[in-house]
Amino acid sequence: MYNWLNDLPKAELHLHLEGSLEPDLMFELAQRNNIQLPWNSVDEVRSAYNFNNLQEFLDIYYQGANVLQTEQDFYDLTMAYLKKCEEQNVLHVEPFFDPQTHTDRGIPFEVPMRGISEALADARDLMGISSGLILCFLRHLSEEQAFATLEQAMPFRDQFFAVGLDSSEMGHPPVKFANVFAKARSEGLLAVAHAGEEGPPEYVWQALDVLKVDRIDHGVRAWEDQKLVQRLIDEQIALTVCPLSNTKLKVYEHMSEHPILQMLEQGLLVTVNSDDPSYFGGYVTENYMALHEHLGMTKEQAEQLAANSFKARLA
Numbered sequence: 001m002y003n004w005l006n007d008l009p010k011a012e013l014h015l016h017l018e019g020s021l022e023p024d025l026m027f028e029l030a031q032r033n034n035i036q037l038p039w040n041s042v043d044e045v046r047s048a049y050n051f052n053n054l055q056e057f058l059d060i061y062y063q064g065a066n067v068l069q070t071e072q073d074f075y076d077l078t079m080a081y082l083k084k085c086e087e088q089n090v091l092h093v094e095p096f097f098d099p100q101t102h103t104d105r106g107i108p109f110e111v112p113m114r115g116i117s118e119a120l121a122d123a124r125d126l127m128g129i130s131s132g133l134i135l136c137f138l139r140h141l142s143e144e145q146a147f148a149t150l151e152q153a154m155p156f157r158d159q160f161f162a163v164g165l166d167s168s169e170m171g172h173p174p175v176k177f178a179n180v181f182a183k184a185r186s187e188g189l190l191a192v193a194h195a196g197e198e199g200p201p202e203y204v205w206q207a208l209d210v211l212k213v214d215r216i217d218h219g220v221r222a223w224e225d226q227k228l229v230q231r232l233i234d235e236q237i238a239l240t241v242c243p244l245s246n247t248k249l250k251v252y253e254h255m256s257e258h259p260i261l262q263m264l265e266q267g268l269l270v271t272v273n274s275d276d277p278s279y280f281g282g283y284v285t286e287n288y289m290a291l292h293e294h295l296g297m298t299k300e301q302a303e304q305l306a307a308n309s310f311k312a313r314l315a
């Protein structure tokens with residue numbers, strides 16, 4: 001089944017480039033840039049990847065991102081992910097990056113922008129992988145800071161097609177970013193937002209009604225609200241679901257509790273994605289494989305999920 005799933009043509013719509021930083025590359029970049037990491041070995045890093053919730057993961061994820069310093073570092077990070085895509089027959093990607101994670105520690109905005117864009121262009125030319133980049137605002141920071149980020153990004157307007165919203169969800173509802181999303185949309189950008197990962201269904205309603213998003217990232221907690229489920233079905237708004245992430249961050253204690261196949265059967269436009277593959281134990285194929293192993297996903301369901309991933313693309 002693994003090989004069959006791996007060969008299935010797929011698109012990935014929920015992937016944080018900073019979350020694809022494998023421990024090996026983390027150590028290589030730490031050495032290249034003379035940066036002290038709080039871990040002494042690859043094994044030590046891996047054993048730190050035991051999370052009880054989203055915040056525990058984010059604390060480590062932001063520490064890992066400190067090794068990313070130069071345009072070449074961002075190119076290498078992005079290209080390593082794209083090589084994985086090539087291995088797993090992922091033909092289209094819409095990755096996120098978090099500019100504030102880098103600009104707030106003194107890295108000029110153009111450094112990640114240029115390194116990432118160059119890798120995406122090379123993958124398009126050399127591997128035939130199509131893509132569109134999504135610029136995410138960190139929701140634990142202020143809307144004013146998001147506005148400043150959008151302004152810094154505008155000289156690179158042709159290198160990204162949408163804005164997104166990520167980081168700590170609880171206590172940072174979508175409505176906090178109403179104005180900056182309106183501004184982004186007025187510039188012709190599309191919009192997505194993480195909502196209903198740990199946060200309540202209300203945050204999904206807000207992402208739809210206030211931010212006017214074109215797609216919801218995660219959205220699994222929408223399943224608790226049948227009226228919301230019906231709205232998502234009626235409008236065929238896609239959910240970029242990340243099964244291994246949800247179990248690693250204890251949204252569900254075990255994969256056997258994950259509702260993704262029930263959501264699919266009810267008519268929701270759900271897709272399968274890896275979120276932060278180096279931290280959560282697998283890329284796209286491993287996420288599909290987990291659904292087969294723990295939920296009994298059939299080949300027909302896998303084909304439907306893969307078809308959804310192309311139907312839900314925005315770029």
Ligand SMILES: Nc1ncnc2[nH]cnc12
Nearest residue numbers: 016166167168194275276
């Ligand atoms: N799963 C996730 N949720 C929110 N913010 C993130 N940043 C990286 N991964 C994330």
Ligand SMILES: [Zn+2]
Nearest residue numbers: 016166194275
């Ligand atoms: Zn995410």
